[in-house]
Amino acid sequence: MKGALLLISCLGFGSLAAAQTGGADTTAKKSMVETSASFKVFDKYGLKVDLKFIDPEKGSFGIDYQFQLDKKLLGKDPAKINKLNLSLGSRGFVTVAEDKNKNSSLISEIKLEGQPLFHVKGKDLGPPSTIDPLADDEPELPPGKDPLVEEARNLAAQVASPLWLSFNLHAKHETTQDFRNYDFAFGPQLSVSTSYLSSILDFPFGLLRAAKNNNPRQLDLSVGYDYVTGANKTSLAPLLADSKFMNRLNLKAEWETGILSGNERIAFLFDSYYDLDRNLLLKNAGKDWNYFYMIRIEKLLKINLGPGTKTKVAVKYTAGELPPNFDKGFVLGGGFSIDF
């Protein structure tokens, strides 16, 4: 425990993020997305890199990265929400000392996504408001006391859909940091975002929470199937009895909520892989059901270091097994970040 506390207090945490969309002119265009004649290969690209110091025994210094390119294929009507996208991306965790990386998993994938496929309609808001939105001359109040903020918050709770459904078809290349072990996985995935379970999940955190504007985000659940080929190129090979194929079920969940006062959040991510063939060797080795989880606690700090500067502390604990090798490991990282 002492070691962990010492580690947290000594660790640093930095972040660098860049994202861009193409073709979006920010000049005034009345309620109409510009239809550009220019050809764009991708509509959006994004890169997120988190640098962090970790336990010296696990590589001292690590990088969490996510990279994504998106192209809209269908559903370019700006008034409609259903879209079909092509997405290319990569994500993973790399450390300076690659042999000490306990979460050695780099996943690059191409996906065809239907986002969203379906959603349950929220409550009807009734007839449109007769109040002129620009008529208000009241002096500015803090968000917590602003009647329009409160009204928008309540209207959003009414109109919000309690259940969204999305799907994707994906092809993934899963490799270790040194690229010595790798496989390919193909399959569909169905995702559900819902607020139906929020009150149950949030119950213990709600008891410890003082602020009313620090509530849960919708629970995000995904179920996917992976047909894996090239499994004989991973460290699971001795357990697969000469087979290079696997049938895998992937269950993923993420959720977060507010805790304590108005500035602390706790987030959970759970990602598990279940071998549908349940080969006896895999089962005996405890590799038929592999899972990975992350718990992150974040606190925004009210330190004034100048305009546009935001400070925050975060502690992130990750543990479990990730493809392709499903080696067991954990990483505790955290620290202090300043965004200018």
Add this chain to the structure above:
Amino acid sequence: MKESELTEKKRRFIKRTYFGVSDNPLDDVNPFDAWDEFLAAKVKDMNWGIDPDAIKRSKIRFAYNFNQILVHYNVSLALEDILVDLDKDTQTNGAMINTWADKAVFPSDKTATKAIDK
């Protein structure tokens, strides 16, 4: 009303509704409780999610709700206009609010257009 005053009022309305909708008690992605922090924060600082796919879904849900609430106030801002700016992770909420306020069609804009047509 002067043009600058009108623009300021539009921005103020969008700012307040964006704050409220993102602070939805059933799907809260807004970790802020003061205007200066909220406006200076970057889009990526909102609590959209951890997994890139979950972040996408979260932004779609917000855009849908925000669009519906604006329609309720007779303000038109296309879903795609909302999503295009939400994808610019490094822009500040303040800059995004200004863009949305410029793109949105308010009831007064419709009246002005009708008057010009006549």
